[in-house]
Amino acid sequence: MAIGTFLGWYYTDHSLTRSISVAITVLVIACPCALGLATPVALLVASGRGAARGIVLREPRVLEVARNVDTVVFDKTGTLTQGVMNVVEATVSTTAGAILGSSFISLMNETMILSSALAIESQNSHPVALAISRHALGKGAKSYDVSEFAVTPGSGAAGRVNLGPHSPVVLIGSPAAVAHSCTDFHAELKLAIAHGQAAGLTVSVLAWDGVALAVFAVGDELKEDASSTVAALRAMGITPWLVTGDSAEVAASVATVVGIDSAHVVSAALPETKLQIVERLKSEGHCVLMIGDGINDAAALTAADLSMAMGTGTDTAISSADITLMNSGLGSVIGALKLAKKTLRIIHLNMGWALIYNVIGLPIAALGLLRPIYAAAAMALSSLFVVTNSLRIK
Secondary structure (H helix, E strand, O other), X not given: OHHHHHHHHHOOOOOHHHHHHXXXXXXXXXXXXXXXXXXXXXXXXXXXXHXXXXXXXXXXXXXXXXXXXXXEEEOHHHHHEOOOOEEEEEEEOOHHHHHHOHHHHHHOOHHHHHHHHHHHHOOOOOHHHHHHHHHHHHOOOOOOOEEEEEEEOOOEEEEEEOOOOOOOEEEEEOHHHHHOOOOOOOHHHHHHHHHHHHOOOEEEEEEEOOEEEEEEEEEOOEOOOHHHHHHHHHHOOOEEEEEOOOOHHHHHHHXXXXXXXXXXXXXXXXXXXXXHHHHHHHHOOOOEEEEEOOHHHHHHHHHOOEEEEEOOOOHHHHHHOOEEEOOOOOHXXXXXXXXXXXXXXXXXXXXXXXXXXXXXXXXXHHOOOOOHHHHHHHHHHHHHHHHHHHOOOO
């Protein structure tokens, strides 16, 4: 453009000096400094503002996705709830252990059963496992060696516990998961499971060598801002879902309190179930935000259009998410979405200004109505405007 301007002026009987001056002015005005700064400066400021508020962005691109979110999928434990759980009810049935035979009689007492629970759950970082470990310790349980330990996300944990005369395979998990590997539950344990689920508690069953011996009903408190966050999301036109590995009773209880429609609640969800729900919602044309904190949320977090992990969650969840919320509350979810919308408005304003600057400035420069020194000042002011405008992001 500058060369064309030079030739146009030079071959219309203007001096070489004048032609070069006009060409330089066009070159300076056409320099896309403001246009080049419009997006990266805004994203840089947004990343810094977000970090100061406990919102850590893995990639600035997620801000553009955030404006299109119309559906949010919540995990329950550690996301909508505090994740600091306690055993509310514990039922240990030594009678149920009779089926194991006379060789287990010396081990069939509450302390030994709780010790086996401690041995397994002390290896597990899930909030429910930590609650059971604390309960067992409080009841005088002792720690025993564990081998062949394994965790199945969404189902439970298992391992072989060396209790001396015997080393039973100890399994702790949801009633449904444990039932697949056990004989029929004792009537006392069935009653405890039903009572815990009716109370909206998370229920875990402990079994030795395929025989259920204990039931732990664990409770958790909702985060103070859970209900207000869900309400705010609804006000923004975003539909909330609750997808949890807990029982239907627990899921329904939590959904009712926080204000999630019962039609958008999925209980007893395995990791693959969460993934399927996210993919189904995406296939229906929704832009899905997934919020979780556990290993069992990792696949869904990765599959979602946008994902957020609680900073108190597992490393796997955090590394799978686009945004990490370092604050324990859910208010940062709204903060992150508002930050994204504000940033995009600023970017659009920056781009618009840079375009208008060039559209107006180039004809003026090409007509010779502007000197190079003033063109340089205009270019600097344009870039300054973009930077200053970006600093308005809060």
